[in-house]
Amino acid sequence: MTEPTPQLPHAPLPAYYQDEADHARYVRRMFDETAIDYDRIERAMALGSGGWYRRQALQRAGLKPGDKVVDVGIGTGLVARQACAVIGDTGRLIGVDPSPGMLAQVNVPGAELRAGRAEALPCTDGEADFLSFGYAFRHVSDVDAALHEFHRVLRPGGRLLILEISQPAGRLSRALVKFYMRRVVPTLARVVARERGSAELWRYYWDTIESCIPPTQILEAMERAGFLQVRRYTELGIFSEYTAVRP
Incomplete structure (x- = not known):
C-alpha cells in the first residue's frame, strides 16, 4: 500500500532549498x-502591538484561566507569554519547537519545553485543553499530518488556534x-x-x-483532520485566526 502524498503548505522555493x-x-x-x-x-x-494582538486572538479562540496549553512552534515564546497571562497560575503551558536555538531564547517562567515537530508532537493523547500554533503553519512538511497530531493531542472539547499571515x-x-x-x-x-x-x-x-495554500484549503484540511466548528477570522485583512474544536 502506497503512502499518501504529503500535503505541503506551499510549493518548493528553489531560491532557498532544493527539495523537502x-x-x-x-x-x-x-x-x-x-x-x-x-x-x-x-x-x-x-510597532510594539504584537503582544496585545496575540492575547486578543487567544481569548477570541476560547483560551481561559486554568487551561493546559500546548504551544506548537513556540519559537522565542511570543504567543506563549500571552497565553500564560491568560491561563494564570492555575494553568500549564508546554512549548514545542524543533529549533534548539529558538528554545534557548524562550523566557516564559513555568513553561515546560520539549523538542519536537508539529508532525510528531512529543505529547500524549488528549494532553491539552488548548493548542496554539503561531505563524509556523507555512514551515511544516505535511499539513495533514500536523493537523492530525493537533487533533490527537487535544482532549475532546479542546480548542485549536492557528495564527497565520495571509495575502x-x-x-x-x-x-x-x-x-x-x-x-x-x-x-x-x-x-x-x-x-x-x-x-x-x-x-x-x-x-x-x-x-502558501489559500485559506479555503487550510479550512478543508482542518475538517479532514476531524475538527468541528472550523472558522477563519481576519484582522486588517492579513492576520488570519483559524479556530476549531475537537469533538
Missing part, C-alpha cells in the same frame, strides 16, 4: 541562527504588504540584527506567505 528534506534542514538552520534577533525584529515590525484580497493591498514584508522588514532586520541571516529569514517569510 533540504527544506526541513533549511528552516531549522535559519531559525537556529537568527533566534537571538527574532524578538527584536518582531517588535520593530509590529490581502485586493491587488493594491497585496502590493503594499509585499513591499513592506519583502523590502522594509529585511532592511529593518539588517539595521537591528546581530546575525547576517536575519534579513534572509524575513524575505523567506514573505515568499512562503505568497506561495
Whole structure:
C-alpha cells in the first residue's frame, strides 16, 4: 500500500532549498541562527502591538484561566507569554519547537519545553485543553499530518488556534504588504540584527506567505483532520485566526 502524498503548505522555493528534506534542514538552520534577533525584529515590525494582538486572538479562540496549553512552534515564546497571562497560575503551558536555538531564547517562567515537530508532537493523547500554533503553519512538511497530531493531542472539547499571515484580497493591498514584508522588514532586520541571516529569514517569510495554500484549503484540511466548528477570522485583512474544536 502506497503512502499518501504529503500535503505541503506551499510549493518548493528553489531560491532557498532544493527539495523537502533540504527544506526541513533549511528552516531549522535559519531559525537556529537568527533566534537571538527574532524578538527584536518582531517588535520593530509590529510597532510594539504584537503582544496585545496575540492575547486578543487567544481569548477570541476560547483560551481561559486554568487551561493546559500546548504551544506548537513556540519559537522565542511570543504567543506563549500571552497565553500564560491568560491561563494564570492555575494553568500549564508546554512549548514545542524543533529549533534548539529558538528554545534557548524562550523566557516564559513555568513553561515546560520539549523538542519536537508539529508532525510528531512529543505529547500524549488528549494532553491539552488548548493548542496554539503561531505563524509556523507555512514551515511544516505535511499539513495533514500536523493537523492530525493537533487533533490527537487535544482532549475532546479542546480548542485549536492557528495564527497565520495571509495575502490581502485586493491587488493594491497585496502590493503594499509585499513591499513592506519583502523590502522594509529585511532592511529593518539588517539595521537591528546581530546575525547576517536575519534579513534572509524575513524575505523567506514573505515568499512562503505568497506561495502558501489559500485559506479555503487550510479550512478543508482542518475538517479532514476531524475538527468541528472550523472558522477563519481576519484582522486588517492579513492576520488570519483559524479556530476549531475537537469533538
